[in-house]
Amino acid sequence: MSRPIRTLLFSTLYPSVARPTHGVFVETRLRELLKTGKVETRVVAPVPWFPSRAERFGDWARMAATPAYEERDGVKIWHPRYLLPPKVGMTVAPLTLALGARATVSRLLREGFDFDLIDAHYYYPDGVAAAMLAGWFKKPFVITARGTDLNLIPCYPLPRRMIQWAAAQAAGSIGVCSALLDVLREMGADDSRLHVMRNGVDLQRFSPRSxxxxxxxxxxxxxxxxxxxxxxxxxxxxxxxxxxxxxxxxxxxxxxxxxxxxxxxxxxxxxxxxxxxxxxxxxxxxxxxxxxxxxxxxxxxxxxxxxxxxxxxxxxxxxxxxxxxxxxxxxxxxxxxxxxxxxxxxxxxxxxxxxxxxxxxxxxxxxxxxxxxxxFGWEPTSQAQVDLFSRISGAAA
Missing domain, CATH: 3.40.50.2000 (Glycogen Phosphorylase B;)
Incomplete structure (x- = not known):
């Protein structure tokens, strides 16, 4: 492509000014990917709606304090709200998450950010919601599995079926380790669309000291x-x-x-x-x-x-x-x-x-x-992402 690949990073796991350490591993991978100069990204990181910012509510209050829009290190980030009702939240979360983000995604397209693919992180509910959004906006998508999304949540029957559905729709599934992709294989996922892309480490930030x-x-x-x-x-x-x-x-x-x-x-x-x-x-x-x-x-x-x-x-x-x-x-x-x-x-x-x-x-x-x-530097993983995203966006075009 003559221009950078345009991706929409979609995940509830992304830091904000209110929760600076939340999902920092997703931000880190994006930061390293953007260093290649071959990708342009906007981030949609939805947050559950909560009515109070009172400190006694802990992390829920910090969610309420999350701004609707912010920039971190030059990356533009939107935090639309979605409903997460008690008792049934786990079951309905993919749908409410997708509905909560739909208007934001639509606005980004209207304003000219015609992204090539959705880069979703965490298979459930985020990846399933991304599959819904991708269907509504006719875009390909990939999902990165990170841990409990595949080593715990598939124990629940309904989420398991939704994960299987999303994996079948995805242009690619990325696992940060082989063991996570083994779960998708056991669930019937197409092996040709499974990719191991391990997390790297920032060798400048983390270096030996006295x-x-x-x-x-x-x-x-x-x-x-x-x-x-x-x-x-x-x-x-x-x-x-x-x-x-x-x-x-x-x-x-x-x-x-x-x-x-x-x-x-x-x-x-x-x-x-x-x-x-x-x-x-x-x-x-x-x-x-x-x-x-x-x-x-x-x-x-x-x-x-x-x-x-x-x-x-x-x-x-x-x-x-x-x-x-x-x-x-x-x-x-x-x-x-x-x-x-x-x-x-x-x-x-x-x-x-x-x-x-x-x-x-x-x-x-x-x-x-x-x-x-x-x-374990980031360069191989970043290049693997560029290659995968390029193939997917080229096929979609």
Whole structure:
């Protein structure tokens, strides 16, 4: 094409001024794609309607505070509202999401942004809604699967059927790891339209720094083993298991970076005898600040029950910090060499502690850990997207 490929990125997973860390992995992939100069994009990132911005409503209040339109790093983003009623929200979300975004998409077309395809992220409900929009506006679309959209939601019969329908309509389905696409294959998706495009890591943003200097700046103990666990404070991230693992690691301390619904429970667990003073809660941190926390640690521990492609693993390794992670879904594709770290077969505190001890006994060279992460730059994924989008838009034309 003589002009850039025009894409409409559609997803509820996209940061905003009100929720700057929400869906940052989608924004990161787009940012890297735009660096190629071969793609022009507008973002439609719908937000559930909520009537109050009162702080007591937590994340719902932040959704209500999301502006209808904003720009981030030169990218134009619209946040139309859609209804997410209680009890039946999961079932009706694809339709209400598509209806809520329809007027915005129509306006973009009227104002001259005649996009070539819809680039949707997260299979359900976002991908199913994108399939509806694509049908209404006669555009091809692709859907990127990212984790729980395919390793959990298809357990529910109706969403499973809608995912199958959307996969059959899509010009392409992208998985951030092979394990996610295996789910679509089992559901009957056309293998020729399935593409693995792993997430990369920003090797400039995440780079090794002096461990002692980072600890000093962050107010962490200069001496002793230090673990870090990064992610939303929800059960599936396994922060509680990392806290319990401290019972088997008497010389280690732990920093937990993140915020969420399990905060009170985790504080209670950290206050039990033998753990007092050994767990620091750093709260949610912007992605730009995480490099110091990774660099300060001796190991990142990710005890998740479900992940697609966990970005925190590559971010930590890019800082020279090896990882310990549960052997689930795409994680073995990330932690695929001894210098990367250790995989845990059983998701319990004792197994996590044993893996940490094995890692400390080996003490991988931090420079080697960094070299391993350098194999995961964004360039191959960005080029793969350009190639796929070019074929789809060319076929549509």
């Amino acid at each position: 461990q002692s200097e980072c600890r000093a700046r962050l107010g962490l103990p200069i001496q002793g083993r230090l673990l870090v666990s990064v992610g939303h404070l929800v059960e599936r991230k396994g922060h509680h298991l990392v806290i319990e693992a401290l019972d088997h690691l008497p010389d280690a301390s732990l920093v937990i970076v993140g915020d969420g619904e399990e905060r009170a429970r985790l504080h209670e667990a950290a206050a039990l005898p033998g753990r007092q003073g050994r767990v620091l809660f750093a709260g949610a941190q912007p992605n730009t600040a995480l490099s110091e926390w990774y660099s300060a640690a001796d190991a990142l521990v990710l005890a998740s029950s479900r992940e697609g492609w966990a970005n925190v693993l590559l971010e930590s390794m890019a800082c020279g910090t090896p990882v310990v992670a549960t052997r689930i879904w795409g994680t073995p594709e990330v932690v695929a060499a001894p210098e990367a770290g250790e995989l845990v077969d059983r998701r319990d505190a004792q197994s996590i502690a044993q893996a940490v001890q094995r890692l400390f006994e080996r003490s991988p060279d931090r420079a080697a850990v960094r070299r391993y992460a350098e194999n």
